[in-house]
Amino acid sequence: MVSEQLIVRYKARLDNFVLDIDLSAAAGILALLGPSGCGKTTTLNFIAGLLKPTEGLCSLGKSIYFDSNNNIDLPPQKRSLGYVFQKALLFPHLTVAQNIQIGIHKKPRADQENRLQHLLQLLHLEELKNRKPSQLSGGQEQRVALARALAPEPRLLLLDEPFSALDSEARAQLGDEVKRIHELLNVPVVMVTHLASEAERLASTIVYIENGTIKA
Amino acid sequence: MIEPWFSLQLSLCVASLSTIIVALIGIFLGYILARFDFPGRDLLDALCSLPLVLPPTVVGFYLLCTFGRHGWLGQYIYQWTGWSLVFTWQAAVVAAIVIALPFMVKTSRAAIESVDRSYEKVAYTLGKSRIETALKVTLPLAWKGLVAGMALSFARALGEFGATIMIAGNIPQRTQTMPLAIYQATQSGNDQLAFGLVGLLTVISLAVLYAINRLGAKW
Numbered sequence A: 001m002v003s004e005q006l007i008v009r010y011k012a013r014l015d016n017f018v019l020d021i022d023l024s025a026a027a028g029i030l031a032l033l034g035p036s037g038c039g040k041t042t043t044l045n046f047i048a049g050l051l052k053p054t055e056g057l058c059s060l061g062k063s064i065y066f067d068s069n070n071n072i073d074l075p076p077q078k079r080s081l082g083y084v085f086q087k088a089l090l091f092p093h094l095t096v097a098q099n100i101q102i103g104i105h106k107k108p109r110a111d112q113e114n115r116l117q118h119l120l121q122l123l124h125l126e127e128l129k130n131r132k133p134s135q136l137s138g139g140q141e142q143r144v145a146l147a148r149a150l151a152p153e154p155r156l157l158l159l160d161e162p163f164s165a166l167d168s169e170a171r172a173q174l175g176d177e178v179k180r181i182h183e184l185l186n187v188p189v190v191m192v193t194h195l196a197s198e199a200e201r202l203a204s205t206i207v208y209i210e211n212g213t214i215k216a
Numbered sequence B: 001m002i003e004p005w006f007s008l009q010l011s012l013c014v015a016s017l018s019t020i021i022v023a024l025i026g027i028f029l030g031y032i033l034a035r036f037d038f039p040g041r042d043l044l045d046a047l048c049s050l051p052l053v054l055p056p057t058v059v060g061f062y063l064l065c066t067f068g069r070h071g072w073l074g075q076y077i078y079q080w081t082g083w084s085l086v087f088t089w090q091a092a093v094v095a096a097i098v099i100a101l102p103f104m105v106k107t108s109r110a111a112i113e114s115v116d117r118s119y120e121k122v123a124y125t126l127g128k129s130r131i132e133t134a135l136k137v138t139l140p141l142a143w144k145g146l147v148a149g150m151a152l153s154f155a156r157a158l159g160e161f162g163a164t165i166m167i168a169g170n171i172p173q174r175t176q177t178m179p180l181a182i183y184q185a186t187q188s189g190n191d192q193l194a195f196g197l198v199g200l201l202t203v204i205s206l207a208v209l210y211a212i213n214r215l216g217a218k219w
Helices: A040-048 A098-102 A109-122 A138-152 A168-185 A195-202 B004-035 B041-053 B055-068 B072-079 B088-112 B115-123 B129-141 B145-159 B162-165 B178-187 B192-215
Strands: A005-013 A018-026 A029-033 A055-060 A064-066 A079-084 A156-160 A189-193 A205-210 A211-213
Touching: A005 A040, A018 A205, A018 A211, A029 A040, A029 A138, A029 A195, A040 A055, A040 A079, A040 A156, A040 A189, A064 A109, A079 A138, A079 B115, A098 A109, A098 A138, A098 B088, A109 A138, A109 A189, A138 A168, A168 A189, A168 A195, A189 A195, B004 B041, B004 B088, B004 B178, B004 B192, B041 B088, B041 B145, B055 B088, B055 B145, B088 B145, B088 B162, B115 B129, B129 B145, B145 B192, B162 B178, B178 B192
Parallel strands: A029 A189, A029 A205, A079 A156, A156 A189
Antiparallel strands: A005 A018, A005 A055, A055 A064, A205 A211
């Protein structure tokens, strides 16, 4: 698989500042680093299509997600991105397996089942597949969230400080997990973090954001 | 003549049928009110709550104006089918629907609003459409509130009197529901029968509500 280039160029007026982002990246793990409230998460939400910027352009490879000049704004459903949020946000009424299944769109039943097994194996979740989210630890929850985000075979994985609620050991473990999956599936990753050490350990490219703009 | 078993059966049928219909309409309206911002939303909300504050007889009067043989809708129904809703058991269902709807809309709106929108965003990023997300994520997470709304609607429909007597009348063995039978038994001085009917209705209402609450507690 040839990795595609991600282009993000945005202007958006937020409550207290103007967000002005211009970045492009290919392959690898891109870390958006900066203090909290600087516009990192907002940038992820723009890429995912959960928020609409005032003007700008966002594209991945040949697909244009957003282009204010041509009135293009693809809904999040059509962007085929995996998004792991700061909180795991597992659907509390579904089991681990059902949480992952909800994102698998393969048609024949057997393929669906294979994909589920594959993801359960990939993130070492076989033992937990029948548990409800309330019966999982924080680290386990984030692993399920990661498996669920990978279920629709996304072209890009967005991670919004998914380790922030974990202790340092679980944090390091899950970080390694992300790196392993990135290399295994060759899926580009954009991750948000406020920890320089984490960005340096995991990312191939680091972008510093401060007060809504990129600092060199 | 009062037929206790017929009235009981009719009441339960009317209440069940109207609860099913109220649940469908009420959840739909509750979802729209909770998740969409559109001009006239407050008006729609007020309109949905209106039967709650109007005397049921007023609602019954409006229903007569609508569905009566010369009503603005009823005249066409009569022209096309030769059938009129007034003084039928179906009229009791319509009355119960309109009277119980506010309870369902209010509770389902509150229940849906209490569901964290982040779950819906997750579902969108997983490729789920708005309708799929509503059916697989939002409504299951609001389930407890929806069941409570159904229990309230059922209870309100079972006790419906004012609008029912206006549009369905009080015809023994045709439209005489339990509350109407109790009214008639009391009016004709048959206290013993009234006592029996009241006791029966109380026990059955209690049993049904208990069962519905158990259904909600399972989640």
